[in-house]
Amino acid sequence: MEETSITALPRLNEPAPDFDAKTTHGTRTLADYKGKWLILFSHPADFTPVCTTEFMAFAKAYPAFQQLNCELLGLSIDSNYAHMAWVRNIKEKFGVDIPFPIIEDLSMRVAHAYGMIQPGASDTSAVRSTFVIDDKGFLRAMIYYPMSNGRSIPEFLRLVTAMQTSDKHSVATPEGWQPGDKVIVPPPQTTQDAEKRMAEGYECADWYFCKKSL
DSSP states (O other): OOOOOOOOOOOTTSBOOOOEEEEBTEEEEGGGGTTSEEEEEEOSOSSOHHHHHHHHHHHHHHHHHHHTTEEEEEEESSOHHHHHHHHHHHHHHHOOOOOSOEEEOTTOHHHHHTTOOOTTTOSSSOOEEEEEEOTTSBEEEEEEEOTTSOOOHHHHHHHHHHHHHHHHHTOBOOTTOOTTSOEEEOOOSSHHHHHHHTTSSSEEEETTEEEEOO
């Protein structure tokens, strides 16, 4: 019986896998981003149409990510020369500068450490995976997309904003939350607290579901 290679995935709320990688902006390590949030995202290959649209969207949103103290770092299983040629091509053909580094991962070390290689989708390319790492180096979110469909960059901006809001105020955020919307108060953990909850001044549908404004 033929053995199937299984890629171990990193786990949420644990330290993100370390890396020391050559990029289009020189060597980058995970430690370089200490004190900042980081979105590490992989794409299947340079000079492909879907990836090009994603890179341009990330580039245009880069100032908004920076306002959130969040950096961007791309990756594919291509050489640094291919990355540089692709970046120059995007500038020439579409008038968009790519301001963030792209990891050269010919050895696939980083791709395997982060579970970017999905044998069911592609054995030789990193699928469209996105990893959100917080300012303490912990992995906070992982999102995977199929090879055929591009990501929505505004959703990653929304997600980082929501997680930073949750961290700062010890709250949760509802579906589709945007800054200015009400947030969810954590549910009571004891029956005594549940009895008190309805009288605590929140907007409550029931004892376990209460919202408030920040």
